[in-house]
Amino acid sequence: MSTPSSMRRLVTAAVSLPLLAGGFVALNATSASADCGSHPAWQNLSSGAGRVxxxxxxxxxPYQSCDVVPNGQVGTSxxxxxxxxxxxxxxxxxxHVRVANTTxxxxxxxxxxxxxxxxxxxNQCTA
Incomplete structure (x- = not known):
């Protein structure tokens, strides 16, 4: 079973070896968090409420590729x-929303x- 630490060492070794030998390596680091974009500042500017x-x-x-917050799957009720x-x-x-009666x-x-x-x-968020 690989651990994140052992995987990191393996990737580092795979990248470092060609570089040490004088080679060139092009890296394309993509992940859900990288695709997520920026996390804009938000303020409570609205008195609105609704449901899904x-x-x-x-x-x-504010991107589909961003992680879901803990307990963040919201039902219609x-x-x-x-x-x-x-x-x-x-x-x-x-x-930016908050589920009523929760944090x-x-x-x-x-x-x-x-x-x-x-x-x-x-109600537009400002930086």
């Missing part, structure tokens, strides 16, 4: 409080929200 149209995940950032929204680099609007919070794609999420210009 189908069971949907709350993510760590849960109320969500809106904080603010962003337009990600793919042109999609995401709202679970993160980003939800506006297309998954029953009312389209927070979209008022005054």
């Amino acid at each position: 149209t189908n069971s949907s995940p709350i993510r760590t950032g 849960k109320d969500l409080f809106y904080h603010c929204w962003v337009l990600n680099r793919e042109g999609n609007k995401w709202t 679970i919070e993160g980003w939800m794609y506006n297309g998954n929200l029953n009312d389209g999420g927070s979209t008022a210009p005054s």
Whole structure:
């Protein structure tokens, strides 16, 4: 069974050997966290609330490739409080939300929200 530590040593050795021998190695480091993009700042600018149209995940950032927050799969019976929204680099609007009566919070794609999420210009997250 490989551990993260042993895998790291194996990758380091595989990359280092050609470099030490005078070779050139092109690395393409892609992962879900790298594809996730930036995690914009958010503020509680909205008094809006809503629900999801189908069971949907709350993510760590405003991209589908971002990780789901712990306990972040939200069913249609849960109320969500809106904080603010962003337009990600793919042109999609995401709202920062908190599940009512919990501390679970993160980003939800506006297309998954029953009312389209927070979209008022005054509710746009600012850096």
